[in-house]
Structures are given as structure tokens and as C-alpha cells.
Amino acid sequence: MVPTLNGRIQTRVFLLAVIGGLVTAVITPALPLSGSLADRYRDTYIILATVAVLGIGWEFLYHLLMQWRWEKDWPTLFGLVTLVPEGLLVWLLLQAGAIPGIVGTVSAPAFCIDFLAVWLAVWLVANGPMRVPFIRWRFRGGRLV
């Protein structure tokens, strides 16, 4: 899928909500987190929401960077390696206590597993299976509506 700005944002929000939501539901109990299960779920879903909200800002930056590319495309690898700056930013905000609503302590291993699992799942779905139910999605720059 070669994205437009609107398509980027829609795809990110949709895939984080659906795929990210499912992955978070499955892996949270297995993560090395503190607190009750409810608190752990609260923390992982807040992290997921943070990735989605900050991601909208990131998408504006990616769209700007894409303008220097003749093809106006976003290679597959870019969609994968952007996990590094995005993950780092969320981690730094977490460490600084700047993410509201976090109740427990999120260790580095727990964050890494959580973030990587969600990111990889979303990236894999965006690069193939997404086209199965949504046949118009790739021709509309990632827009779903």
C-alpha cells in the first residue's frame, strides 16, 4: 500500500485498535508487569493508545519526508524501522511519568515485548492480509472510509 496522509492515519488507528487490541489482550497476562491483571491490562492498553495518538503526529512527519521521494511511496522497511524512534519516544515518556493513567511499573523487558509484538503484528497485517477483507484499501492510499 502506498499511503496518502489521510490513509496513513486511518490505517494506523484502525490496525492499532483491531490488531493491536487483540495482541495486547493475548500477551498482557504473560508480560512481566506488576499489579493485578486489571491494572496490567490498563497499563498495556494505555501504552497502545499512546502509540496511536503520538502516531498521528509521526504520520505527518513521515508524510513530509515522503515528499522527497520521486515515487511518493513508503518502502516496506521504513514501516518496520520506524518502530525504533516511535518506541523510544513512548519509553522515554513512560520513564518521565508523562503518560497519564499508568498505575503500575512497566519494566524495560515488558515494554519491549509488548511494543514489538504489537508493532510486528500490525506491520505484517498491513503488508498483506489487510487486502483480503478491504479490496479498495490499497488503491485509496490506505483510507478505509
Place this chain on the structure above:
Amino acid sequence: MATYGPSERTSLAGDGHEQVTVTRRSPATAGGQLTEELLETDSWTEAMVREAGIPIVKVPFVSIGGGIGAFVTVDYLRIAGVAPDRMRVLSNLDFPWQTYEYLTRVSQIPRGERIRSDSASRPDNIWGFPSYALAEAVRDRTLRPLWQVLVEPIWDDYYTPKAGQVFAGLEREAKRIGYQQMVVQGQVRMVRRCRGGGYFTILTPPSADAPTQDAPTQRVAYQSQFVHLAVGYPGLRFLPELQEFRTKQQDFYHVVSAYEDHEHVYEFARAKPAVIMLRGGGIVSSRILQRLMDDRENLGLSTDIVHLFRTYISGAHGPNAWSRRKGGDGFAYQGFNYPKSVWGGQLKARMRKLEGDQRAAAYKLMGGTNTPRRRSWQAQMRTGRENGWYRTMSGTVDQMMLRDGKVVSQVKTPQGIVDVSADFVIDCTGLEADIAEHRVLADLLEHCGAGRNPLGRLDVERTFELRGSASGAGVIYASGATTLGGYFPGVDTFLGLQIAAQEITDDLARRGFCPRIGPLRSTRQWLRWASGREP
């Protein structure tokens, strides 16, 4: 299709849908030729056609051409739920990829070579999933194709599928959707409006010269509400000086087109040292160049290659930093025919809004001859330049003549006129003929209200409806190369044909011809595709 007796209508399908019906012709009205009245009248009645002795076959949807454009459109419609008996494909091809395979083969892409197409552009799979790369990785048990799509185009060339893989997939999908049972062999002569709505498409069956009981007339009229046109390239043109040389000298040996069989050139070069001149800087010139360089390397030949560019690209080019295409050594470099975002990103979205001159200007900016920058070709050309057997020139040719068995081209270069002598000249420019040179298209322009877009091809709506040609509730759609210049630029590509097919299917759904493909149907149909079951 049926035996012919006294005038009556026979249903060929009994599933309760609209279906193919044949109006049988009275033996007394023998003939079946186009009359002056028919030729001169823009819209016909059934009575006029019957009076001419032309049998009428009624079917809701007719596709003309029978190439890959027809195939992907019919594939989409089958997946949307249209039964095979509601569609007919009128074609003089034996199978949909026949022309494509011929052109790729003669332009040096046999089945084992890779075409210039994206991994997810699968004409045999409307979802593009699994992609060609994933399918190849699974089939050959290798991670190499997946690695390539992961790191393309920065750390590796774009992944592209082998021609053979594409054809095998098309063959499988054709069987799955019952494609052949929809095909009617013959040459389409014209499409005319039917008074009251819809169209008549006149087909000349293969047996027209010797009528048989199954096809007893010289013409058959297909009466349909919808017509789809995907007739491919109207024809190829040579560069004017090459055409003049061939016509004047009646020499079709020394000057050849890359799109015609020219194996004798390579055979000559195998037998003795040869000088070959290439014209053009597109993908086909790269392919021919590769073949010459491969033969040189593998067979130890001493072929000299002179490559003449009309527009020599010496580096990155474009109006500003936001639209600068890579280039060098004569070529403009681009992964595919158009910038990738034409098939779904911001360029597609932008082009959809442009009209007239603005659209023509946008086409000019992203167009121009170009070729992919493949690492293996770069290495071969570098060796050729270093050793003096591959030379590039910039200029145009004024005149060509035959001297001592060689073709001498007078090349007008920035430095003056230079005579270049070569054993063969291969025209790789791929100039296309005007749409009016295609008889069906010329008739549509003259009699059916069709017009031209800013690039002079068929003017279609965003839905690929042929503008100005509506007939009551009837619609003509057009897709493929004949519609270049419309709201969507990548029409003459696999993915472009699928984009057109999707727009056409959605438009037909709005008109009640078929259900709209929503997420559930799409997923269900994908599962059927994956398991090889019919739609």
C-alpha cells in the same frame, strides 16, 4: 452455439438469471452481412439487424478484446457473483495472455525472466495476497524473495515476478472462474447503440469465410446492456525514419522492431562480429541490451553496441527537490512504468481531481521514457563502457541508407552530423499508433459519441465509463492502454487493469448488475481462491 431454425429465442441457461439467449434466424433470410443502412446508422433496432440476416445473441455483459484487460474484469465480476452465462468475451485470442506473452518473449522476456511488475500486482488474484514474492518463497522454499521485498528499493532492486509464474497463475485462475466457457472466438467489427438502450456488438466468427452449421453467417450481433472494451494497444509505430527506410528499401532484415521476432539479429552476432544500434531508452531497450550483453559474455562474442538516445538523461531531473527522478548514462530511472503512488497513493488521489491541460501537464511531468536501475544491468554496461564495446550517443536520425550490407544512420548530434554504420538497427521506442487506427475504436469515435481525453486517447470517467456513449440504461466501459490520459494514469499495467476492473465492478453494482464486494464477500471469496474452488 445453437442450431438455427425458424425465428425463436432459446435460453442457454436455466438458473433464473438473465442469461444468454439466441434469436434464431430464418433460413430464408440468408446473408448476415452488414448492410449500407446498418453501416450508416448510429443506432440500430433489432428489426434492422434481423433484416440483414444477422443472428442476435442476447447477453447482459460483453467484453471485447479477450486479453488480460478482459480477463481481470471478468475475474472481478465473477468474484462479485456474476454467473458465467451472463457474460461473453469476444476475442480472437486463444488465451488471455497470448499477446502479452508474445510481446514479452520477442522483447527478450521469456518465461524464466522477470517482468517489470510489482510483487502485489497479480492479475490472477484481485487481492494481491499472497504476493508473487510470498508465493515464490513458499514454492521454492527460500527467504530470498521476502528479503528482497523487505529491503527494496533501497538496498536491493525491486522484486519482480518471473513471466512464467504470472502465466501459470493466470491459467489456474482462468480454469477456476470458467473463463473459456465465456469466450466466443471471432473478430469484433463494431459496437453500435441499440434504440431503446444497450448495444449491438458485431462479431465476425472465424468461420465467416466458410459458414458452418454452428456459425452459418458472416456476422453475429451480440445485444447487451453493458459493453467492456479492452482491446490493448491500437498498434505499434516505427520511428518515421525507420519506417521510411523499411518502406523504401523493402528491407525488413536490417531494421527491426523489438516487438517483432528478431532472433536473426542474435544469430548473426553469434556467427560473426556485429555492430548493433539500439534506439530508445525504455525498459525494452534495457532488455535487448541485456540479451546482447549476456550473449557477449556467455558465448564470448565481440558484439559492439551503439545506443542512441533522443533525449539523453545525464542525472537526476525534475522541476524541484520534491519531484526529481533519478537518471544517468542516458536513462531516466524508475522502478515501474509510473511512480509507485500512481496506483494508490497521493499521485493517484491528485490525478483524479485534474482536468484538461492540468492533467496533460501532470502526465508530462511523470511520463517520459524510463527504465529500472537494476544492479546487474549497471555492472554489464559499466564493463561495456570501460572496454569500448558499449557506446551511447545523443541525437536524432535524419536519414538512413544501406551501404555495403550495413545500415548507415546520419545522426544529428549536438556536435554535428555523424554517420553510424551498423549491421542491424533495433527500434525499442515502442511508439504507439493513434486510437483511430483501430477499427472498433474509430467506429466508436464516429458513431457512438466517444471522445478523446487530453492525451488523445479514449475519454473515460473515473468509473471507466466511456464518456458520451451511454445508451438508455446501457453503458460502455473501457480499460487499458486506449484510455491513457484519464483520471487514473497507470492503465496499461496489471494493477491498473485491476483498478479499472474494480471501478467498473463497483459501478455495475450501483446499477444493480451485481452485488458490491464488501469485506465479508471479499474474505469468503479469497478463501475460495486460496482453496481453488470456483467463485
